Amino acid sequence: MNSETLNTLDTYSKNKYKYGFVTEIDNDKPQKGLNEDTIKFISLKKNEPEWMLEWRLKAFSKWKKMKDPKWSNLSFPKIDYQDIYYYSAPKGFDKKPKDLSEVDPKLIETYNKLGIPLEEQKVLAGVAVDVVFDSVSVATTYKGELEKLGIIFCSIGEAIQKHADLIKKYLGSVIPPGDHSFSALNSAVFTDGSFVYIPEGVKCPMELSTYFRINAENTGQFERTLIIADKGSYVSYLEGCTAPKRDDNQLHAANVELIALEDAEIKYSTVQNWYPGDEDGKGGIYNFVTKRGLCAGKNSKISWTQVETGSAITWKYPSCILKGDNSIGEFYSVAITNNFQQADTGTKMTHIGKNTKSKIISKGISLGKSQNTYRGEVSFLRKAEKARNYTQCDSLLVGNQCGAHTVPYIESKNNTAVIEHEASTSKINEDQLYYCRQRGLSHEEAVSLIVNGFCKQVLQELPMEFAVEAQKLVSISLEGSVG
Amino acid sequence: MFLEIKDLSVKIENKNILKSLNLNINKGEVHAIMGPNGSGKSTLANVLAGKEDYEILNGKINFKDNDLFDLNIEERAQEGMFLAFQYPVEIPGVNITPFLHSAINSKRKRMNEDEIDNLSFAKLLKSRASDLGINIDMLKRSVNTGFSGGEKKRYEILQMSILNPDLAILDETDSGLDIDALKIVTDGVNKLKTKNNSFLIITHYQKLLDYIKPDYVHVMVNGSIVKSGGSEIAAEIEKDGFQKFQ
Numbered sequence: 001m002n003s004e005t006l007n008t009l010d011t012y013s014k015n016k017y018k019y020g021f022v023t024e025i026d027n028d029k030p031q032k033g034l035n036e037d038t039i040k041f042i043s044l045k046k047n048e049p050e051w052m053l054e055w056r057l058k059a060f061s062k063w064k065k066m067k068d069p070k071w072s073n074l075s076f077p078k079i080d081y082q083d084i085y086y087y088s089a090p091k092g093f094d095k096k097p098k099d100l101s102e103v104d105p106k107l108i109e110t111y112n113k114l115g116i117p118l119e120e121q122k123v124l125a126g127v128a129v130d131v132v133f134d135s136v137s138v139a140t141t142y143k144g145e146l147e148k149l150g151i152i153f154c155s156i157g158e159a160i161q162k163h164a165d166l167i168k169k170y171l172g173s174v175i176p177p178g179d180h181s182f183s184a185l186n187s188a189v190f191t192d193g194s195f196v197y198i199p200e201g202v203k204c205p206m207e208l209s210t211y212f213r214i215n216a217e218n219t220g221q222f223e224r225t226l227i228i229a230d231k232g233s234y235v236s237y238l239e240g241c242t243a244p245k246r247d248d249n250q251l252h253a254a255n256v257e258l259i260a261l262e263d264a265e266i267k268y269s270t271v272q273n274w275y276p277g278d279e280d281g282k283g284g285i286y287n288f289v290t291k292r293g294l295c296a297g298k299n300s301k302i303s304w305t306q307v308e309t310g311s312a313i314t315w316k317y318p319s320c321i322l323k324g325d326n327s328i329g330e331f332y333s334v335a336i337t338n339n340f341q342q343a344d345t346g347t348k349m350t351h352i353g354k355n356t357k358s359k360i361i362s363k364g365i366s367l368g369k370s371q372n373t374y375r376g377e378v379s380f381l382r383k384a385e386k387a388r389n390y391t392q393c394d395s396l397l398v399g400n401q402c403g404a405h406t407v408p409y410i411e412s413k414n415n416t417a418v419i420e421h422e423a424s425t426s427k428i429n430e431d432q433l434y435y436c437r438q439r440g441l442s443h444e445e446a447v448s449l450i451v452n453g454f455c456k457q458v459l460q461e462l463p464m465e466f467a468v469e470a471q472k473l474v475s476i477s478l479e480g481s482v483g
Numbered sequence: 484m485f486l487e488i489k490d491l492s493v494k495i496e497n498k499n500i501l502k503s504l505n506l507n508i509n510k511g512e513v514h515a516i517m518g519p520n521g522s523g524k525s526t527l528a529n530v531l532a533g534k535e536d537y538e539i540l541n542g543k544i545n546f547k548d549n550d551l552f553d554l555n556i557e558e559r560a561q562e563g564m565f566l567a568f569q570y571p572v573e574i575p576g577v578n579i580t581p582f583l584h585s586a587i588n589s590k591r592k593r594m595n596e597d598e599i600d601n602l603s604f605a606k607l608l609k610s611r612a613s614d615l616g617i618n619i620d621m622l623k624r625s626v627n628t629g630f631s632g633g634e635k636k637r638y639e640i641l642q643m644s645i646l647n648p649d650l651a652i653l654d655e656t657d658s659g660l661d662i663d664a665l666k667i668v669t670d671g672v673n674k675l676k677t678k679n680n681s682f683l684i685i686t687h688y689q690k691l692l693d694y695i696k697p698d699y700v701h702v703m704v705n706g707s708i709v710k711s712g713g714s715e716i717a718a719e720i721e722k723d724g725f726q727k728f729q
């Protein structure tokens with residue numbers, strides 16, 4: 001399986017000769033902390049051209065002057081950037097569990113609940129697998145088919161090598177490195193992610209998914225994804241897979257940029273279920289993601305669908321800049337928080353072009369002692385004639401110790417804008433629970449059914465196979481929290 | 484004894500609703516309870532089903548050799564108790580097919596029976612639905628959501644016929660039904676009836692009992708059963724109302 005990782009290592013060992021300073025650094029354990037050498041190390045490991053390294057270093061010098069965004073509804077200890085590894089070496093070639101008996105039984109149990117077959121479990125749990133995993137060959141088959149259509153689907157690292165023109169033109173064009181501290185940080189140290197280019201007029205015939213890629217290489221904590229849909233093209237992209245990811249990295253700061261040219265459409269779906277920390281709030285990932293799409297051309301469309309169930313802290317606002325006239329931005333979100341999780345998520349819709357439309361459907365479910373905030377900003381610039389927004393935010397509380405918050409900002413500089421906003425907060429309905437249980441469903445099953453029903457408007461936006469898994473995931477996220 | 488209610492007194496929010504109520508039902512029997520609004524009929528149904536809002540002051544209930552109070556709501560359901568609600572609640576986004584499928588399988592699990600697979604279940608559901616004049620399109624909708632009163636009642640009977648309970652409690656299933664729907668619904672009940680199951684039918688009109696023949700009729704007033712007998716009581720009530728029982 002890990003052929004790409006092997007390649008990376010291979011290139012790395014060849015490079016050792018060229019650059020002396022690397023020998024001073026322990027190969028397997030890059031040093032902690034962030035400085036210019038760290039960035040050079042990463043760039044070198046990735047065998048990057050000079051211009052890329054410069055781009056990174058520029059971002060780094062911006063980052064040094066920046067402060068982290070103000071955390072509105074989140075509380076956690078200050079991040080010590082010098083106490084973090086910035087290059088997760090191909091995860092533990094030596095540390096890798098040898099078989100499933102070395103893997104946390106809780107994790108295996110969850111895999112089983114998700115109905116994930118054994119071979120797949122091994123890959124996901126990072127067990128060294130000798131058998132060729134099916135989806136790797138599947139992935140190569142796909143690759144051939146996609147190439148025929150002129151579609152580029154590869155890792156961002158490969159794109160930097162092979163498609164420099166596209167990278168130079170678009171990387172950082174939607175999220176400038178200096179946008180805020182996390183975009184600067186990511187630009188300086190990103191190690192992995194996907195690159196997609198759909199040529200003019202091409203409808204991508206299959207869902208593109210990182211899932212297939214991830215089996216071949218590990219994703220880092222600073223992912224960078226760039227998707228470009230050229231004129232009249234269409235692509236649906238799935239991020240991650242529904243299997244739970246245990247990851248000992250504390251901080252994740254991904255950047256995802258989407259660009260839709262004239263008449264193009266991008267559909268981006270995410271199911272995020274990283275380790276949320278335990279019942280007492282210990283551990284878990286801090287997930288600070290910047291996702292932004294630019295509807296650059298007329299009649300273009302970008303739609304974000306996300307199901308967020310993991311991470312100790314989620315800070316994430318997939319946004320759309322509606323620049324092209326008649327362009328459409330959509331945001332469908334389910335965010336479930338349990339135990340001590342905190343989520344502050346929502347979207348930003350910026351209407352620039354005429355007749356632009358945006359739609360926001362947000363469903364927040366809070367359980368345990370968690371806090372769940374929807375934060376949204378819809379703005380209409382001066383030229384956004386006859387633009388429209390529809391926002392619907394529903395919150396569901398399960399229990400008495402959790403919180404749900406809705407913070408919508410609206411700003412309009414054009415008085416032809418039409419804005420509709422609906423919001424609701426409710427407790428899980430006892431009569432519905434009673435009804436389900438009277439039919440023989442357990443309390444837990446009943447909660448899961450009702451919550452899934454509550455999320456349906458969003459879940460149905462997901463591609464079919466994904467939706468089924470997402471439903472199971474929703475149920476699993478609710479476990480142990482009721483009764 | 485199949486169901487035995489002994490000296491049951493129940494309170495909610497400082498109000499005594501059921502007062503020393505006694506009722507016995509044997510296997511294969513159909514019982515009707517009639518009584519004016521507010522007499523406690525739905526309360527009795529909910530206490531039997533296990534709804535948690537009530538305070539049991541006194542009494543015992545035995546169901547199929549279990550102390551009913553030892554079982555929670557879903558355990559009672561899995562043991563074969565079914566309540567067709569007077570006001571079925573809407574559950575948006577929850578499709579009836581997987582809902583009922585999970586319901587029937589949780590019952591089978593408790594009874595140590597094999598689960599029923601998707602395909603067989605879909606077939607069963609379709610055929611029962613068509614028996615009850617329920618359009619296939621209705622099976623694609625969310626549980627009770629946006630249904631008319633009559634549609635909801637039909638849906639309750641559909642669920643009953645799928646779950647095939649040992650004891651079915653019908654709480655005013657007849658109200659809100661026109662005469663055609665009433666025929667279909669009562670027909671469904673009659674088809675389901677065997678010598679091994681029992682029915683407790685709550686109504687305050689006599690009309691229903693023209694279609695379902697009860698073995699016993701009980702009059703409930705102010706939280707107690709004040710008179711029991713055969714179908715002749717229903718006729719009495721039809722003629723003179725509940726006045727003389729109060």
Ligand SMILES: Nc1ncnc2c1ncn2[C@@H]1O[C@H](COP(=O)(O)OP(=O)(O)O)[C@@H](O)[C@H]1O
Pocket residue numbers: 495496498500518519520521522523524525526527536
């Ligand atoms: N949740 C409740 N809180 C307070 N009083 C209730 C509640 N439910 C029922 N009651 C009262 O109990 C009495 C019996 O109600 P119910 O069992 O619904 O009667 P029926 O079904 O015979 O019409 C009524 O006076 C009603 O107002």
Ligand SMILES: [Mg+2]
Pocket residue numbers: 524525526569654655
């Ligand atoms: Mg009633």
